[in-house]
Amino acid sequence: xxxxxxxxxxxxxxxxxxxxxxxxxxxxxxxxxxxxxxxxxxxxxxxxxxxxxxxxxxxxxxxxxxxxxxxxxxxxxxxxxxxxxxxxxxxxxxxxxxxxxxxxxxxxxxxxxxxxxxxxxxxxxxxxxxxxxxxxxxxxxxxxxxxxxxxxxxxxxxxxxxxxxxxxxxxxxxxxxxxxxxxxxxxxxxxxxxxxxxxxxxxxxxxxxxxxxxxxxxxxxxxxxxxxxxxxxxxxxxxxxxxxxxxxxxxxxxxxxxxxxxxxxxxxxxxxxxxxxxxxxxxxxxxxxxxxxxxxxxxxxxxxxxxxxxxxxxxxxxxxxxxxxxxxxxxxxxxxxxxxxxxxxxxxxxxxxxxxxxx
Numbered sequence: 001x002x003x004x005x006x007x008x009x010x011x012x013x014x015x016x017x018x019x020x021x022x023x024x025x026x027x028x029x030x031x032x033x034x035x036x037x038x039x040x041x042x043x044x045x046x047x048x049x050x051x052x053x054x055x056x057x058x059x060x061x062x063x064x065x066x067x068x069x070x071x072x073x074x075x076x077x078x079x080x081x082x083x084x085x086x087x088x089x090x091x092x093x094x095x096x097x098x099x100x101x102x103x104x105x106x107x108x109x110x111x112x113x114x115x116x117x118x119x120x121x122x123x124x125x126x127x128x129x130x131x132x133x134x135x136x137x138x139x140x141x142x143x144x145x146x147x148x149x150x151x152x153x154x155x156x157x158x159x160x161x162x163x164x165x166x167x168x169x170x171x172x173x174x175x176x177x178x179x180x181x182x183x184x185x186x187x188x189x190x191x192x193x194x195x196x197x198x199x200x201x202x203x204x205x206x207x208x209x210x211x212x213x214x215x216x217x218x219x220x221x222x223x224x225x226x227x228x229x230x231x232x233x234x235x236x237x238x239x240x241x242x243x244x245x246x247x248x249x250x251x252x253x254x255x256x257x258x259x260x261x262x263x264x265x266x267x268x269x270x271x272x273x274x275x276x277x278x279x280x281x282x283x284x285x286x287x288x289x290x291x292x293x294x295x296x297x298x299x300x301x302x303x304x305x306x307x308x309x310x311x312x313x314x315x316x317x318x319x320x321x322x323x324x325x326x327x328x329x330x331x332x333x334x335x336x337x338x339x340x341x342x343x344x345x346x347x348x349x350x351x352x353x354x355x356x357x358x359x
Contacts, residue, residue: 011270016211020253020262028262035265035298042272043300047339048351049332050099050131050277051092051306054315055080059105061135064168064243065202067233067316068105074235078311079109082118088306088328089122095332098350099129101154101303106135106172115141116148123149129350131195136178139186151350152193154224155180160212164204167243184220193353195224195275200263201255202230203238204245210253210263218270223353224301225274227263228281230255231318257285261297268298275353277301283322290322291335292342301351302339304331 011019022028056079059068067075085102092100100122104110119130132145133154142153157180159165171177180196187194198213199205217225232239253259260282268276278294280303286293291302306328307315313324323331336346 011214011266013211013215016214016266016270017207019266020207020210020259022262028258031262031265032297035268036296038268038272039298039300043275043354045344046300046347046351047295047344048099048275048301048347049095049097049335050101050301050303050351051088051095051097051328052101052103052303053080053085053088054103054305054307054311055085056104056107056110057311057315058107058109059135060108060172061106062170062172064170064237065199065230065233065239066105067235067318069236072235075316076314078314079107080308080311082114082121084308085118086121086125088308089126089128091306091328092128093126095304095328096346096348097128097304098348099131099151100126100306101131101133103133103154104135110134112137112141112144116144119145119148119150129352136175136180136183139190142187142192143190146190146192150192151352152195152224153187154195154197154226155183155187156197156199156226157181157184157216158198159202159205159209160198160216161205161209164202164209164245167204167245168202168238181216181220184222193223194220195226196220196222197224197226197228198263199228199230199255200260201253203243203252204247205230205253206247206251207253208251214263214266214270217267217274222271222274225267225271225276226279227260227267227276228279229257229260229285231281231284233316233318257282257290257293261293264294265298273353273355275301275351277303279303280305280322281318284318284320287322292338295339295344296342302335304328304335306331
């Protein structure tokens, strides 16, 4: 496939829906090949490793799908001390990762000033790129963290369907409602590389909705896009079957491995320059080769876990998460081997988005 052909390949809404509904293996092989060719042409063969540090499982939200939700009284809560976070960042430096990702629930026990201090220490002591994934915060907090040296911010909008979003993500009392799309634009205006994403197969999500999600990625011109299958947690309203949006069963997008690969591949075609991870959720539903297949169908990022093992099981967004008992060193060794087994190389440096205008 030539570069000229790649540039001309575009997707309208009807085409995206048709591909999402496609079941013919031969046709899907064509989609995988197109996505992989676009990935190679725009972001190359390097797979960048971004070290994930799950710094807190406290969360003020009551999201209908997440095991960290405030209403889950059976979950033992933790918040990592600063020195433990910094030690994990030094591990990332030792392993030659270019980025650390600091992730938590929406934890207002993490103050803006404390987080800024952590960011400054990571930048000063390791020089690594810092990605934050801390939920909905004010513009003032986001600006402070950007000034402290944070490079990127991840905030999933989860679904472009406003009614479904309100169902699975109730507003938080005492805090003003603000759309995540608006927040993503604010992040871009502050100079962050902005990342977002969705879950595939949320109960009530249609093929049409998932197609609009992919179009929303393209409209926002996102730098990073995470796509994983919806995996239910038993201690949530969705996991218990308490929340159901009535739709025709033929319109429900399934939360399957195959549907996730379709969404990843179509997102690569719609957003050629974006950094797209092959997610832990894919590795969870296919421990043998989920990550590899994601990388072969459009993805170019993997996020090895640096969180100390004693906290891993407590960061339970969904149960039975992959690699939960591996040390950070074991995780790095395993992922490096898996990446090389499919003929890809380990990326060097922070792995920021490469825009064609930068070339």
